[in-house]
Ligand SMILES: O=C(O)CCC(=O)C(=O)O
């Protein structure tokens with residue numbers, strides 16, 4: 001049962017620490033900021049992303065492309081992990097160029113967080129060096145993301161800094177929503193490892209829809225919209241039925257209201 005006070009999503013014209021705290025506490029499942037990134041900037045970015053030299057498709061999911069590496073991809077792969085850290089500075093520069101000469105929506109977000117959050121916001125740094133920032137994901141027709149959870153604390157059980165994370169939020173800016181499908185689904189539940197494994201599909205990474213309740217929130221993203229949701233709770237992307245879906249995203253780390261927020265991808 002969902003608590004009575006649970007708010008499904010909150011629409012805002014600006015980001016406030018009150019809204020962020022409500023999200024971290026699980027009192028609201030999503031914060032939506034319409035037109036966070038102007039449509040003309042989205043258009044510039046999508047044009048560059050589809051022909052980006054670093055656009056790569058996931059070998060296990062060829063309908064999903066990405067520009068820039070995500071930290072979790074290098075999980076338990078020393079070589080990938082090294083490449084990730086070696087390319088941090090260059091990736092940030094290249095990510096910024098995607099929107100040049102306009103303000104990059106991810107840079108805009110980090111500036112807002114730094115200005116708005118009482119203790120400011122910093123690049124995440126669990127290994128004594130800054131983590132990468134800025135990533136794009138492209139979903140072609142048929143692509144989906146199965147219900148899953150993202151939590152750096154679970155991926156890095158031996159890392160002291162990662163263990164101090166109370167929760168983690170995904171911040172997504174939709175550069176180009178799908179023409180049909182490609183909805184973001186959110187659940188209020190977080191499963192621990194045992195509970196997750198009991199509900200997992202046997203042959204794919206995500207949870208089996210038949211073993212979890214229906215989603216509480218279903219969002220059809222709009223062009224330029226910013227959506228923030230707790231990534232440690234179950235979330236999914238429904239199959240793209242028509243068009244190409246492009247989102248840029250980063251994660252935000254929360255360690256307490258007196259601690260700086262962190263961001264990484
Ligand atoms: O693209 C989306 O809407 C969600 C992708 C996702 O799983 C995430 O941001 O953690």
Ligand SMILES: [Fe+2]
Pocket residue numbers: 148149150170231235
């Ligand atoms: Fe996710």
